[in-house]
Amino acid sequence: MRVALLAESFLPHMNGVTGSVLHVLRHLSDAGHQTLVIAPRSDDADDPSAGHGISAELRASASGAPLYGARTALLRSVPLPGYPQVRVVFARAARLAAILRAFEPDVVHLASPFVLGWQGVAAADALRVPTVAIYQTDVVAYARRYGLPHATSLVEQHTARLHRRATLTLAPSTASLRQLEELGVDRLRHWGRGVDADLFAPHRRDEGVRARLAGGDLVIGYVGRLAPEKQVEDLRVLCDLPGARVVIVGDGPSRSALERAMPSAVFTGHLAGEDLARTLAAFDVFVHPGESETFGQTIQEALASGVPVVATGTGGPVDLVRSSVDGWLYRPGDLGDLRARVVDLAGDAGKRRAFALAARESVRSRSWATRVGELLGHYRDAQELRPIDDALLRRAGTRPAAPSPAVRSAVPWRRYVALGDSLTEGLCDSSREPRGRYRGWADRLAQLLAHAGDDGAGLRYANLAVRSRRVRDLAVDQVPRALALRPDLVSVFMGANDLVGHAADPVRLARELRASVETLRASGADVLLVTPFLPRRRAARIFGRRFAVFASELRRIAAETGAVLLDLEALPEIGDPAMWADDRVHLRSRGHRFLAYRAADVLGVPDAEALGELDAALHETVDPPASGAWITAHALPWVWRRMRGRTAGDGVRSKHDDYVLVGGRGQATVTRSG
Incomplete structure (x- = not known):
């Protein structure tokens, strides 16, 4: 199969979207499929030092070299105001259609589509190629969080139009399925994320890493982007817990403000690969406060590392954390409840060990190989549905819509x-x-x-x-x-x-x-x-x-x-x-x-x-x-x-x-x- 992947963000900027695209590319290549990546080109993509901790192989891919055999079409982009690590591509649909026509894809994979994705789905429609849209970023919540209340309705309308236009939309959690259905999006399917359980594993726990992070204290950690929508500032209620140290892994536009608000916390900056795996395994408790998560990949990586999780009881974490089994879900916005859940685990070593064993067991069936196998099935469904859609549109009919069972009772x-x-x-x-x-x-x-x-x-x-x-x-x-x-x-x-x-x-x-x-x-x-x-x-x-x-x-x-x-x-x-x-x-x-x-x-x-x-x-x-x-x-x-x-x-x-x-x-x- 020939798969064209359009990504709103890509290397060298590492985030959940980029990470998912890389895993999909790898496993599609392993299965013998041919791939093309269409993504923003960063101004520093040719700078070998711009990888920010990623491997040499991935740095090479960002500068145009093959990545798992994928072809690349990196397009001119501009930085998002206030968040320069995020790039936005304003490419005409005609140009994308020319790129796709040369590649002759069987399916177009839209990774967290918004701006580039809208033009991509238009280009695919012009070529009558099926599209599979991956819903991964709650841009509506982001608009609210970034102080753009007047833009929220416009963002909702754009999101609904884009996903209704795609042949299939894949959403990672019960909450995101419900959100999209409320926006009027049809043809929804559930598709979760995989986790690299070989990289993220309990045996990565290193006492030397723990000593450097917190001395002899318990490690209460967070991994993720440091941006307003992640609500990392909520961790301030944990900074005065006796015998514990808050460790924050990641980078982003909020880092300076967070360092001022939590002077006793340890900020490691961006980590990746084995450095990230060893640091994550060194945690005693992982905390995820964000309420805008469609999934929560770092939660899954913490579980794979055998670390109990305390996360907000809304959005993607609800599907990942089994409260009282491998972690706790606290009441959204209730920082007192957050602190109480962390104190419960920090003060009970036996409970932490029991939760840790359950956490590791919960991810055994969530490999990326399994997830990409499911993705190929969705690609084939989209190929079957596209000619049906085209025939119906010619007759002004309505297209078939697969219901989302997860949002019904x-x-x-x-x-x-x-x-x-x-x-x-x-x-x-x-x-x-x-x-x-x-x-x-x-x-x-x-x-x-x-x-x-x-x-x-x-x-x-x-x-x-x-x-x-x-x-x-x-x-x-x-x-x-x-x-x-x-x-x-x-x-x-x-x-x-x-x-x-x-x-x-x-x-x-x-x-x-x-x-x-x-x-x-x-x-x-x-x-x-x-x-x-x-x-x-x-x-x-x-x-x-x-x-x-x-x-x-x-x-x-x-x-x-x-x-x-x-x-x-x-x-x-x-x-x-x-x-x-x-x-x-x-x-x-x-x-x-x-x-x-x-x-x-x-x-x-x-x-x-x-x-x-x-x-x-x-x-x-x-x-x-x-x-x-x-x-x-x-x-x-x-x-x-x-x-x-x-x-x-x-x-x-x-x-x-x-x-x-x-x-x-x-x-x-x-x-x-x-």
Whole structure:
């Protein structure tokens, strides 16, 4: 794969963005991918002394030499007023497009995009190249912190426009996902940061380093940029703790003011590599006071070093620090609570040792190799989504949006009714079912919803779906029967049979379906609306435009009626032929599992994604071989039924006309709906 990375900051200025880009470059190179870096050129990039502690290899890369085999295009930049280490590039989109066109990337990676990133996404759009935006800097909070309240709304609008324009946006934490969703950003995915657990490790602890830093005192340390948004001045409440020394590692525009405010603290300046690793491992307690962190990479490095962490209980740290296990989260802005948490650890060596062991254990699965492997998966998703987006934009449609499960919360539904056709009936999902009976994604979802409750009451579940049914059957038959059951959750997955018919009009069909959704919502029920989808086969392409238009209309319906949308056009995996049964029109068990767990995810079932992966690993079934050639086994019987004006659903009843109890304390039993 050919990956172009646009970074708002780069060497020689080391920060979280630069560090992440370097790790991504390294692991992409190790995997055989080709990379290009487009970034600001510093005026001192050719000065060998400008590395500020970085290795010779990285200094060489800053002056234009290859970095992990990456090509570089370093553009003229100007320093940010008041913070000259940060450079801003004002490059025209046309120039960036020319650079990208020469490189021919498969995907454009936008590292913490803002100014350069906006031009980059415009250039990528001109070339119709997918873009993956990495949300890493909370520029809205920075605008407030730097005394620019009138600019805050402009920054929010720009951030939202940029990330809505990107093909995918990856955010590192629950807090950042929530923040972006509140700004109206769609197509969000979670992607955390890796940590170098070989470099940052407990065995780096060096008593000589400790003696130089604090003599025989305990070391209470901070690592990071010294700038207003980091709130390092809050550490002043720790400077008078008996038997302890505050050590501050880093540099930035606030350093002089901080040295005046905390004269007893030790300021080491910028450290990197093994010097940083030995210093960090020498800490007894790591403190991170910043409230504007989207992630908190130095927190993760402290944990890897076996150092307990005390951090503010907001933003990225909430996902990293397990309070009372490997550190403490204190109340944001409450410096008394900060001091009390540090005193608790400083005065208890046994607790520090226990927290240290838990801290190191918490990062074992967070290697950069693993994270870059996940990133490649997001790149491939963006490649699948870009042509869909382009086709929709040409028709003024809305693009598919993958929801962010991390920002939703589960609702304790008690009565769930599934409406639809053969896919909701569960055809071809015979996993652990007697011959001739089917399980299906809705049955699986009902179990997940039942077990999500914590009171043991279970879930009452009805499935009124029947094969071959169409949108008109939804309104005339299924919705009235559903309303009689007084459900609090209804899933609606309908339209595929209409869309493959002669001269189907997807806009008209969506209007008909909307009336059913509005009726269900007016009854007080929540509605899960599912977009129909096609297998990734050449023969299915003739229906692609109809399905795309219909899905676009369903997005509008969901947004305007308050329905929860499971937008399967944003999940390209569902089109994989391995998800589909031998008849090529229904899902096999694997596909039904995928659909069920994605539905649970958008409905807020806790840990649905992890449960889905476990289910796939433990219950992957070997599907039976095809029973004869596809033409004779499946195609000809379908044609014969159509010629006779019949359907596969003629004479078929829904499998659960009334409620069955799922997940209760007893066996599943049929109950009366009244």
